[in-house]
Amino acid sequence: MKNLSPAFFSSDPVDCARELIGCHLRWGGCSGRIVETEAYRALGDAACHTFVRPSARDFVATHQAGDAYVYLSYGVHWLFNILIKGPQGDGFVLLRALEPLEGLDAMRARRGNYADRLLMAGPGRLTQALGISGAEHGCRWLEQGQSGLTSGKPDSIVSGPRIGISQAVDLPWRFGDPASKCLSKPF
DNA sequence: GATGCGATTCAC
């Protein structure tokens, strides 16, 4: 297990999304195993925020690889993305589901008394469980000591279409460990 | 200052 540095995110968004499956995320006093991600490309991907939002394009231009891109979905749920800036193109990786490892009590205090497998089984659920909100938007969380990523490998990784989007629906840029009990939806 | 709409969740 080695720590992932911001250099890990100076690569291809789709490669990063795939390689993050099985890695361990540490956030404050909580941690979890990443079991589901999605990739978004800044260029040529109609589902990416950069496609219609000047503010998203500005974010890419003014932030560094690995920085947090956090935004509110449906006016209710915070979604956590990691900025990718690589030679093959920029983009984001959306964290969609984690298996809780440490800090389950703190997660329940924030989310309610749900079963373990439901604490972070969804992009809005995991931010609520970890206490991530708009305050973390733009932050360089990988270099803040109490939070970070360590590498790991799942038994297998599968891919499929991304969830909840209306554009570019055919691109198979959702990745996950099909054996996990904590997916937001089965593959 | 108004409008449209969403990278979802939870309860029914």
Place this chain on the structure above:
DNA sequence: TGAATCGCATCA
């Protein structure tokens, strides 16, 4: 399976 929900970005 279906409805809530409201904040934010965008543009006028």
